[in-house]
Amino acid sequence: MPKQVDHEQRRVQIAEALQRLTTRAGLEGVSLRQVAAEAGMSMGSVQHYFKSKDEMLRFALEHRHKLRTERISAKILAEGRPTPRSILRACLVEILPRDPDSEADFLIGVAYFIRAAADPAMAKAFGEGMPELLQFFADQVRQAQEAGDVPASADPAIEASLLWAIADSQGSEILMGQRTPAEAVSTVDYYLDRLFSAGGSRT
Amino acid sequence: MPKQVDHEQRRVQIAEALQRLTTRAGLEGVSLRQVAAEAGMSMGSVQHYFKSKDEMLRFALEHRHKLRTERISAKILAEGRPTPRSILRACLVEILPRDPDSEADFLIGVAYFIRAAADPAMAKAFGEGMPELLQFFADQVRQAQEAGDVPASADPAIEASLLWAIADSQGSEILMGQRTPAEAVSTVDYYLDRLFSAGGSRT
DNA sequence: AGTTTGGCAATGCGATCGCATCGTAACAGC
DNA sequence: GCTGTTACGATGCGATCGCATTGCCAAACT
Numbered sequence: 455m456p457k458q459v460d461h462e463q464r465r466v467q468i469a470e471a472l473q474r475l476t477t478r479a480g481l482e483g484v485s486l487r488q489v490a491a492e493a494g495m496s497m498g499s500v501q502h503y504f505k506s507k508d509e510m511l512r513f514a515l516e517h518r519h520k521l522r523t524e525r526i527s528a529k530i531l532a533e534g535r536p537t538p539r540s541i542l543r544a545c546l547v548e549i550l551p552r553d554p555d556s557e558a559d560f561l562i563g564v565a566y567f568i569r570a571a572a573d574p575a576m577a578k579a580f581g582e583g584m585p586e587l588l589q590f591f592a593d594q595v596r597q598a599q600e601a602g603d604v605p606a607s608a609d610p611a612i613e614a615s616l617l618w619a620i621a622d623s624q625g626s627e628i629l630m631g632q633r634t635p636a637e638a639v640s641t642v643d644y645y646l647d648r649l650f651s652a653g654g655s656r657t
Numbered sequence: 658m659p660k661q662v663d664h665e666q667r668r669v670q671i672a673e674a675l676q677r678l679t680t681r682a683g684l685e686g687v688s689l690r691q692v693a694a695e696a697g698m699s700m701g702s703v704q705h706y707f708k709s710k711d712e713m714l715r716f717a718l719e720h721r722h723k724l725r726t727e728r729i730s731a732k733i734l735a736e737g738r739p740t741p742r743s744i745l746r747a748c749l750v751e752i753l754p755r756d757p758d759s760e761a762d763f764l765i766g767v768a769y770f771i772r773a774a775a776d777p778a779m780a781k782a783f784g785e786g787m788p789e790l791l792q793f794f795a796d797q798v799r800q801a802q803e804a805g806d807v808p809a810s811a812d813p814a815i816e817a818s819l820l821w822a823i824a825d826s827q828g829s830e831i832l833m834g835q836r837t838p839a840e841a842v843s844t845v846d847y848y849l850d851r852l853f854s855a856g857g858s859r860t
Numbered sequence: 861a862g863t864t865t866g867g868c869a870a871t872g873c874g875a876t877c878g879c880a881t882c883g884t885a886a887c888a889g890c
Numbered sequence: 891g892c893t894g895t896t897a898c899g900a901t902g903c904g905a906t907c908g909c910a911t912t913g914c915c916a917a918a919c920t
Contacts, residue, residue, distance in 0.1 A: 459867065480771050482685035485907060496869045507908065564771050568683050571764055571832055581833050612847050615836075619826030620819060627818070629774055630784050644815050648851075662897065688877060699899045710878065 464503050468493050469514035477558035481511065481565035512579050515566050519583040522559065526587075538598035539650050542591065542617060546642045549621040551628050552635045560625050588614045595649075603650050613649065620645055667706050671696050672717035680761035684714065684768035715782050718769050722786040725762065729790075741801035742853050745794065745820060749845045752824040754831050755838045763828050791817045798852075806853050816852065823848055 471493035475484045486507055490497040504510035529544045530536060551557035570577040591614035598604040604613075624638035674696035678687045689710055693700040707713035732747045733739060754760035773780040794817035801807040807816075827841035 464867095479775055480685060482683065483775075486909085487907085498869050498871095499867075501909075502866090502868065505909095561771075561774055564767070564774070567829065567833075568764075568767050568771055571767070572682055572686075577833055581835055584830075584833075584835060609847065612844055615827070615830070615844060616823060616848060619822045622826045622829070623822030624818070626770065626825070627787075630770070630780055630787075632784050632787060633818075641815050641818060644812065645819060689879085690877085701899050701901095702897075704879075705896090705898060 461503065465513055466517060468495075468500055468503060468510065469517045472510065472514045473518065473558060473562055476562050476565050481562075481569055486510075508573075508575075511566075511569070512576065515576070515579050518559065518562055518566075523583070523586075537603075538594040538601070539603065539646060542594050543642065543646060545587075545591070546617060546621040547639055550625050550635060550638050550642075557629065560629060564626075588618060590614075591617050598650065608649070617645075664706065668716055669720060671698075671703055671706060671713065672720045675713065675717045676721065676761065676765055679765045679768050684765075684772055689713075711776075711778075714769075714772070715779065718779070718782050721762070721765060721769075726786070726789075740806075741797040741804070742806065742849060745797050746845065746849060748790075748794070749820060749824040750842055753828050753838060753841050753845075760832065763832060767829075791821060793817075794820050801853065811852070820848075 468489060472484065472489050475488055475492050486500055487497050489510070490500045493500065500510070504513065526545055526548055529548050530541050533540055533544060548556070549560075551560040566576065566580055570580040588611070592610040595604055595608065595610040595613045595617075599606055599608065599610070620642060624633065624641055627633040628635055628638055671692060675687065675692050678691055678695055689703055690700050692713070693703045696703065703713070707716065729748055729751055732751050733744050736743055736747060751759070752763075754763040769779065769783055773783040791814070795813040798807055798811065798813040798816045798820075802809055802811065802813070823845060827836065827844055830836040831838055831841055
């Protein structure tokens, strides 16, 4: 029929404008008008692609999840000779806010978290990407165990949760200015050192 | 001169109404009118005790800090024969959202966090209570080291940060419904088990 | 060529926001 | 008992919010 516009692309365009704004003001502090302005279009246009603000937020969250997954995948593939440890380290460092981009990404995550706390639908969308990552972490730990690099007594599922905890919390402290990215990375390494040696048969 | 009103008490009263609301709608979703209604007073009254919304938020944050500190202190004193490990465990469990009250407290923390990310003044207030707790954790780890319960190779400052990370992150996952409080507590114990035995001379 | 339909801008509406202002009631000091 | 200061409720203002409505333009399809 009429024009040919790639809906998905437009939605992504809007979502990315939203991300940029979210970094500065949090999620609740962002209005549809601001998003439209940031995306360089009229408010009516934004409304055309998202029936409500909530729908826009949910799309942007899923988009972010996808991007993060891709980013982490790329990191892993970029590893020359990946070992479970190097893979885990790459993931954890990737999660940490090290530059404006990753800082934005981290902030957006928190912004969504707090909305998810009050909005069950958002909580569902928010939680969906998590088990996947934890599962991946657990798998890496398991492989390291089989290679004898991590003590057999370790519980992969719990270890995965702990690894995530460290990246998450260190990230928060970086944002609060209580820690530098370099310090956070060295904390990650400190922890990996212990996980990958305590009681293990090799270093 | 006129009436005799305890300003501090009134402010606390308002702050607590704010906390109750924050649990439900996050920090940005709370209006002065709602706070006034929740506190059972008129909006003009709230304005009388806080010149601006920001000032109210900052006071409530400090109030929360104080309460949490007191709560943790009480927990420690309640320990019959406290050991560094039992103290740390009590603190970590105290931080976790286990019931509506502690859940609310945790949510409020997140709500303030996100505001602090955009507001330097709030970030300052937010970060002030943190080093104190980390310092306390580090001291406990150090004492355990001296008792031979934690390997000497451990770095108390980093361990403190890791301990906080675990409580913080597990708390988030509880709120997202991805984990039960019981699971989180067992994760805490799992971690303490390793910290307090790996390479250590005693159990 | 005319009709249809999607893309998009503009505008309006009702609600709500933080904040300023003003009026009033209550009480302390002279 | 008058005065001055404080407590606090009521109201109004300008801005902004999400959302609904409307209308125009351009591009397919008949």
